[in-house]
Amino acid sequence: MANTFYNRSIRKLILGFGNLFNNITMIRYDQNNLEQERFIVPIAYASKERYVMRIQDDPDLDKKVQLTLPRMSFELNGMSYDASRKQNTNTKNFGQNSTTGTISSQYNPVPYNFDFSLYLYVRNIEDGIQIIEHILPYFTPDYTIKLNMIPELGVIKEIPVVFNSVDYNVEYEGGRENDTRLIIWTLNFTVKGYIFGGETNNIGLIETAITNVYNMSTFGTVAFNVYNNGVGNYQMGETVYQGNKNNPIASGKVVAWNHTQLQPNSVLVLNNITGNFVSTANIVGTITNAQYTFNSYSVNPTQLAKVVVTPNPITANANSAYTYTTTITETPRV
Secondary structure, X not given: OOOOOOOOHHHHHHHHHHHOOOOOEEEEEOOOOOEEEEEEOOEXXXXXXXXXXXXXXXXXXXXXXXXXXXXXXXXXXXXXXXXHHOOOOOOEEEEEOOOOOOEEEEEOOEEEEEEEEEEEEEOOHHHHHHHHHHHHHHOOOEEEEEEEEEHHXXXXXXXXXXXXXXXXXXXXXXXXXXXXXXXXXXXXXXXXXXXXXXXXXXXXXXXXXXXXXXXXXXXXXXXXEEXXXXXXXXXXXXXXXXXXXXXXXXXXXXXXXEOOOOOOEEEEEEEEEEEOOOOOOOEEEOOOOOEEOXXXXXXXXXXXXXXXXXXXXXXXXXXXXXXXXXXXXXXXXX
16 A cells, blocks of 8 residues: 555546536526527536535625526545445456556456535526436446546446435525525435555566477487496387386387496486386496486477467457467477
């Protein structure tokens, strides 16, 4: 938690909710049902109490700087964790950071429900129900918006805005000589949003997977470290054995013989090995009759095939739609 990050997740949810209602046009009609005036209802982020206090300070709405009606405001009332939408918190989203150009990752977000209230301030019932009819038909009971939550990684979330309830009441009413009054409609919503954590930058992606297939027995080579206290020199291509020549317990074919008297050990390389060579018996050449014992060995298996898997396109990441390109190269048996 020492890393500093600010994804503006809650701020984007607030702006997204407010933008749903920022272009409501209201029309007033005369007694002949002809259009008299048309205007967009202004909206701001503010609590109901703030607007009520401003209007009560100017009940006649006749000051030079006055609050004209109708207006709208909205506010975030609270938030709560939504366990029903919990995702695997160990799953990461990957993408190329558009700012740094590097590959970044981010764990799945945490689901939260955000409670919003939308307030309509009107002078009469007719104005209120006209605005309400601009809103309610779109919520059945939810309306889904798309928010670009993490632009750097291209994380776009579909956020349901659920309509819960609507109510109204008369907050202020003037005296008999003054017909000014304030009717407040209150609409309650739940926004099913997410809160994102920090990003991990400069991570490495596996772009190519290579699998080598080896034969560890029949077609491999084994290098034996033999003591130099034996006799003779092995010949390339001859068969060597342990045990009985006609019925050996182990046999093989000489690939290389690196004999150096100045060193304590020489190296005998065999392939086509059958059986198990033991360190307590001589390895005997069928042609040269060279005989040596060994103290250790190392296996050099023969490669049979190589499988290379790459994404298509090669620039794909974990969040991309991509296929695989598989290339198989087989080693011919000679």
